[in-house]
Amino acid sequence: MAPAHHRSGPIxxxxxxxxxxxxxLLAVLxxxxxxxxPTCDRWVSDAALSFAQAHPAWVTTMKGVTVTGGIGLLGPTVTVLGLLLFVWGRRGDALFVWGAMLFTVLARNVVVELIGRARPDERLIQISSSSFPSGHTTASAFVAALLIMIGRPLLxxxxxxALLIVLAVGWALAVGTSRVALVVHWPTDVLGGWLFVVLCMSAASLVRQQLERRTSPAIVKNEG
Structure with missing residues (x-):
């Protein structure tokens, strides 16, 4: 019988x-x-702007949260994580981390250029790039998924x-929320970022399973 991670292929x-x-579907809409x-996006964005203008402390908090989801911070962090895994002898995990990160970043850049969606006009942080899917949301959700996938089996x-999952997911949700709260992204940009990470991570996991299946003599023998 194949190992459990190979039997999870259909899931x-x-x-x-x-x-x-x-x-x-979301990208088309x-x-x-x-x-x-988009009409709902504008309504939520207007409400977020009104709330932010009335609560300066909220804006300060959200700016602090959003910094933790920047690719400038998380990119090197994931790279170092891969190096540590490689040094610890977990080369398969290290290659997965690097490969999944590269795939997610490149794929998002392609989608951003294809969609070319404009950001909200009255942003509380100055940024001019296209907005769908949200980069901060994608980066934080990607790292949260990695922490759960790699860290959970070690605990x-x-x-x-359970605490690891709550903290990782809670942080990723907070980063996504901060992008809407600071009016630099539409709510559907954030939703798109979360869906995009699920898409990319499941695709990367499927590729890893296929590679392991082809390079594992025991599995080949059992399946024969």
Whole structure:
């Protein structure tokens, strides 16, 4: 019988297919200014701006949160994580970390250029690049997913694994929220970032499974 991570292939395929379908649908909808979603985006963005203008402390807090999700910080962090895994002898995990990061960054850059969506006008942070999907949201969700995938098996106690998940997911959600709170992204940019990470991570995991399947003699023998 194949190991559990190989038997999870159908589940990963389902996750990938669902995330891909939802992401493509979302991309199509946000590309049409007359669609319902952009209208909802504008309503939420206006409400976020009004709240921010009335609560300076909220803006300061959100600026602090959003800094933790920047690619300038998280990119080197993930690179170092891969190096540590490689040194510790977990070369498969290290290659997965580097490969998944490269794939996610390059794929997002392509999507951003293809969609070319403009950001909200009254931004509380000056930035001029296209907005879909959100870069900070994508980066933080990617790192959160990596921390859970790599760190969870190392933790022995159930409560520690649960705490890791709560902290990682909570941080990624906070970064995504900060992008809307600071009016630098539409809500659907953030939703798109989360879906994009699910899509990319499930795709990277499927590729890893296929590579391991082909290079594992025991699995080949069992399947024969």
């Amino acid at each position: 990963l395929t389902l996750i990938f297919g669902t995330a891909a379908a939802l992401f493509v 946000v590309s049409d200014p007359a669609a319902t979603l 022995q106690r159930r409560w520690s694994r």
